[in-house]
Amino acid sequence: VIRKYFWPICLVGLFLTSVLSQSCDLLYVHLNRVTWQNLKLLSHMSNPFPVECLKEKKAFELPQEILSHTQPVKRHIEEAFYEISSQVFNIFSQHACKSAWDEKHLKQIQIGLHQQVEYLERCLEEEEKERDRETLLNNLKLRRYFNRLGNFLKDKKYSQCAWEIVLVEIRRCV
Amino acid sequence: EKPCTLKITLRNFQSIFSWELKNHSIVPTHYTLWYTIMSKPEGMKMVEGCTNITRPFCDLTDLWNNMHETYIPRVVAFKGNTELVSCVDSIFLPLNMSFDPPDFEIVDSMGHINVIVKFPYNAPKISVDRLRRHLSLVIEQRSEEIVKKHKPKITGNVTGDFVYVLDKLIPNTNYCVSVYFEPKNLRAVIRSPLKCTLLPGLEPESSESAIIGGIVTVFLIATVFISSIVTLKRIGYIYLRYNLPDALVFFLHFVSWIFPEPPPLEAVDTVDVIYINRKKKVRDYNSDDETDSEDETAPRVSAGGYTRHGLITKLLTQASTSLSTSKESQLIDLDVGEDYLSEAEAEPPLVPEPSSGQSECASGPYDRRESELQDPFSEEDNSSTEGSGDRIIFNVNLNSVFVRALDNDDDGDVSPMLPEETVDLENPDEMESSFLIPREEGMPPPFPSTSEEHLESEDAPSEKSDSSESDVDIGDGYVMR
Numbered sequence: 001v002i003r004k005y006f007w008p009i010c011l012v013g014l015f016l017t018s019v020l021s022q023s024c025d026l027l028y029v030h031l032n033r034v035t036w037q038n039l040k041l042l043s044h045m046s047n048p049f050p051v052e053c054l055k056e057k058k059a060f061e062l063p064q065e066i067l068s069h070t071q072p073v074k075r076h077i078e079e080a081f082y083e084i085s086s087q088v089f090n091i092f093s094q095h096a097c098k099s100a101w102d103e104k105h106l107k108q109i110q111i112g113l114h115q116q117v118e119y120l121e122r123c124l125e126e127e128e129k130e131r132d133r134e135t136l137l138n139n140l141k142l143r144r145y146f147n148r149l150g151n152f153l154k155d156k157k158y159s160q161c162a163w164e165i166v167l168v169e170i171r172r173c174v
Numbered sequence: 175e176k177p178c179t180l181k182i183t184l185r186n187f188q189s190i191f192s193w194e195l196k197n198h199s200i201v202p203t204h205y206t207l208w209y210t211i212m213s214k215p216e217g218m219k220m221v222e223g224c225t226n227i228t229r230p231f232c233d234l235t236d237l238w239n240n241m242h243e244t245y246i247p248r249v250v251a252f253k254g255n256t257e258l259v260s261c262v263d264s265i266f267l268p269l270n271m272s273f274d275p276p277d278f279e280i281v282d283s284m285g286h287i288n289v290i291v292k293f294p295y296n297a298p299k300i301s302v303d304r305l306r307r308h309l310s311l312v313i314e315q316r317s318e319e320i321v322k323k324h325k326p327k328i329t330g331n332v333t334g335d336f337v338y339v340l341d342k343l344i345p346n347t348n349y350c351v352s353v354y355f356e357p358k359n360l361r362a363v364i365r366s367p368l369k370c371t372l373l374p375g376l377e378p379e380s381s382e383s384a385i386i387g388g389i390v391t392v393f394l395i396a397t398v399f400i401s402s403i404v405t406l407k408r409i410g411y412i413y414l415r416y417n418l419p420d421a422l423v424f425f426l427h428f429v430s431w432i433f434p435e436p437p438p439l440e441a442v443d444t445v446d447v448i449y450i451n452r453k454k455k456v457r458d459y460n461s462d463d464e465t466d467s468e469d470e471t472a473p474r475v476s477a478g479g480y481t482r483h484g485l486i487t488k489l490l491t492q493a494s495t496s497l498s499t500s501k502e503s504q505l506i507d508l509d510v511g512e513d514y515l516s517e518a519e520a521e522p523p524l525v526p527e528p529s530s531g532q533s534e535c536a537s538g539p540y541d542r543r544e545s546e547l548q549d550p551f552s553e554e555d556n557s558s559t560e561g562s563g564d565r566i567i568f569n570v571n572l573n574s575v576f577v578r579a580l581d582n583d584d585d586g587d588v589s590p591m592l593p594e595e596t597v598d599l600e601n602p603d604e605m606e607s608s609f610l611i612p613r614e615e616g617m618p619p620p621f622p623s624t625s626e627e628h629l630e631s632e633d634a635p636s637e638k639s640d641s642s643e644s645d646v647d648i649g650d651g652y653v654m655r
Contacts, residue, residue, distance in 0.1 A: 048263055
C-alpha cells in the first residue's frame, strides 16, 4: 500500500538532473528529461487510481504563477526549482521509513534529489546574485504549499488514499 | 485489473478520448462519459455530447486543456438501462496523451520532394501550444537502407499546410516519407504509413548524350590503345611473337589427332625425323638390296635447307619372314614418319624391339627400309623412284633432324653429313648403331650394345669392329654407333 504512495516524480524529477552536467544552461534540459523518466516509473506503480479515494481529495492550491512558463526571469525558475527540490527531499526523507516502497527505488530517489539540490546550490552561487523580494516571496509560497501536503498526509495518517492524492497533486508541478 | 483500456490521443489537433472493453463478449448498446479533476473537491460531471453514445470515443479538446491537471474519467457501458461495465482511470495529459501522425502529401520534382503537412485551419490554441512545448514534428526520409530525419521548426501559427522540401536527392531513386510527432517526454512515437515516390531521372536528351559520349569515349580509348601498341612495335620497344606457345601447339596437335586432317602435300612431318644412313647387310637377299644400299645416294640439300632423301621400301616376300603380308603392306602404305614411330611404339624410337615370331630374317621396320632417301622434288629421282613402285619420299626439315656434317667421312656411300651404319636385317634387334642422336657429353649411350653373336654377315668382321667398338663420339654431343 505504501508503495503506491511513492513520492511524486514532479518534485523529485524536476530536480533530478544528470550529475555530470555542471552547466546551468543545461539545467532545464536535464531536469525536463529526468522528470519524464521518473513520471513514467511512478505512474506505472500508482495505477489505477482507486475510485473510493475521490471523496478524500483536497485542493492544495498550488501557486500557479511560480511554475508558469511565462516567467521572464530565468533565475526565478531556478530559485523555484531549488525550493521545490529541497521541500520534496525533506518530505521524502521524513516519511520514507513509513513507506512500503521498494528499497532500491527509495535510495535512487533520495540520492538523485540530494545531488540535484547540491547542483542547484552551485548554480545559484555562481551567478552571485542576491535573492530579490520576488524570489523570497515565491519560496515562501512554495513552502506553505508543501506544508499543506505534509499536513494532509499526517492528518490522513499516511493512508493509501492520502498518498494517492498527494502523488497526483505533486505531478502538477510538471 | 481494469476492465477497459482508456486512451487520450491528439488527432488532427483534437483531443480524442477513446475506450475499449477488454472483454469482447460484452457488447453494450451505448456509453456515457463522466469525469472530474483532482485539483478541486468536485464530483463527477457528465460530458455533454458523450451521453448515451454508441461510438467508443469522445472529443474533449475544449474540456481537457489544462496540462497541469489530472483528469479522472469514468466510462459506463450500458445495455439498455443495465450498467454492464464501469471504467475509471487518471489521465495526466503530459504523460498519458499519445499523438497521432498528421496527414501529409508528397509531391516529387526534379531532384527534390515537397512534403505538405496538413494542419487544420482552426486548430485550437491549446493544441498549438501543446505542440510547441511538448512535441517535435519529424519528417522521416527513407531510401533503401538509409534513414534521414528532419525536424523542422514550426514558427508562427500552425494553421493550414506546412510545406517542407527534401532536397539533395538522387534521381531515379525510390524515396519513402513518413511524418509523425515525437514527444519530448520520451514516449513512444506513432509513425504514419510510408508514402513513396520514384524520383524522375535525367532528361532523355541528357541520357542519349550520355550514351553517345560513352561510345565516343570507348572508341577513343581503343584507338589510343591500338595506336600505342603499333607504335611500340614499330620502334622495337615491344616484339610481338608470331610463334605459338608450346602449350598451344600441343593442344593443336591433340585436336588434330582427334580430328585428323589430310597432311598438306609439302607439309613437314611433325614427328622427329631421325635420319639414318646405314648399310644393310642381308644374308639371303638378292643383290638388288646390296645394290640399293650401295647405290645409296648422298642426300642433296635444297635451297630451302631441306635435305633430299629417298626411302625405298623393299617387299620382303622373297625373304622368309614371319611377318604377314598385311603388315608389310601396312609398312609400305603408311607415312614414313608415322609408321616409323608406330612400330617403335612404347620403346624409344631408336631402340628396336624384338617381336615375337620373327624369324632370323626378320622383320623390323628398320630392317626393311633402305637408307636411301630421295628428294621428292627432284625429277630425276622421281623418275627413278617411280620405277621403284615402293618408294616413299618425304621432305626432311634439317631443323628437326639431328644431323651434322662429318669432315672426315671417307665412305663414299655415306652421306657427308651422316655416318655410315651397318644393320643386320636378320637381327632387327641390333639397333645399337642405327640411329644418330645427339647426346650430351658424359652421358651413357642411349642404346644398349648388342652382342656380337648376332652378327653373321659377311662383313661381320668390319661390322663387328664397328659394333664392338664403343660409341664413337664425333664431338658436339653427337654419337655414332
